[in-house]
Amino acid sequence: MDGKLKLSAFNSSVTSPHTKSKLGMAELGMVLHHTHWPISERRTWTSLLLLGIVVLYMVRTSVPVAIVEISQELNWDKKTCGIILSSLYWGYILTQVVGGHLSDRYGGDWVLWGAGIVWSLASLSVIYFAYVSDLLVIAARFITGLFQGMHWPAMTGLLAHSLPASERNYNLYLISAGGHVG
DSSP, X not given: OOSOOOOOTTOOXXXXXXXXXXXXXXHHHHHHTTSOOOHHHHHHHHXXXXXXXXXXXXXXXXXXXXXXXXXXXHTOOHHHHHHHXXXXXXXXXXXXXXXXXXXXXXXXXXXXXXXXXXXXXXXXXXXXXXXXXXXXXXXXXXXHHHHXXXXXXXXXXXXXXXXXHHHHHHHHHHHHXXXXXX
């Protein structure tokens, strides 16, 4: 085998190219990323990851931008505003290592999609929760942070496994620029 692993949708068992042993789902994710993306797939993933970073930072900064208006409408004091703003980062710092581990174990693409769905739903719920309870807003921001914290480790792991070394810096630089746009 030339280092590339081909899978059939109908093939339920996969053999490791290194040990010729059957692989479980956890190991399968590791082996699948030994091949590099074709050029068209690199462009698609780079564009999607750039868009993901833009949206991630838009979500992260939307509450800080709107909190003055929201706090006046809902009569939140400065302490409540501070807790709401910081709750995203409480969750964020807890999942940096977890995101990297999950990315290595199952593949960065799965972690990015799964985490992105959860933090998107949690972020969308903030405005609805604001009219119900401050604690629900804090919980939604915390959950948003938990799952946004997985984004960077999963993304860098995905790029490390899927791009040739000569292209990693440029692509990571381009994708990271999305944070300034968002």
